[in-house]
Amino acid sequence: MRIIVSNSSNEPIYEQISNQIKGMIIKGELQEGEMLPSIRGLAKDLQISVITTKRAYEELEKEGFIETMQGKGSFVAMQNxxxxxxxxxxxxxxxxxxxxxxxxxxxxxxxxxxxxxxxxxxxx
Known part of the structure; x- marks a missing residue:
């Protein structure tokens, strides 16, 4: 999964992440049930705060794009x-x-x- 974060964007970093993941789900690049990188792993890869990636995942979960299972990780939710x-x-x-x-x-x-x-x- 390739996510690009721009420091020069007016859009907050967590929104950049969630919008890019949403786009991948909508385009079918990420399939139902597919596991997403861990919050810590994604934060490390993007060299950003764990809090920022956590917020992005929370937004995606709130909008129904992903599901998080305690101890197992975050997965692409079944989509209507x-x-x-x-x-x-x-x-x-x-x-x-x-x-x-x-x-x-x-x-x-x-x-x-x-x-x-x-x-x-x-x-x-």
Whole structure:
């Protein structure tokens, strides 16, 4: 599992960790039941405080992405397929919103953006 922590980000380190793990779960890179690194192990690998990694895991558990079993570790929780689809759609919606805002700033029309999207969609 590869997590990158940026000290120059405005986002707190625990959120950077939890968001990256969430992303891996949503994308299917981490599977249901898969064991996550221990809190201490992850803290050591990232060279950060154990308290920070503990908070990231607590956030993930609160949101239902992971389950922690005392003495056994933390594991990717069973995911509701519809919920994962909704989360993926939300991510796409947020990215499209950024594109729409940037397009309006540049004075591009809906028609121009639609043409670009159509071309890109057909190429991929």
């Amino acid at each position: 397929k519809e919920l994962i689809k909704e989360k993926k759609l939300k991510i796409i919606e947020e990215k499209l919103l950024e594109i729409v805002e940037e397009s309006k700033t540049m004075g591009l029309s809906y028609k121009e953006i639609n043409q670009m999207l159509k071309i890109l969609f057909e190429e991929v």
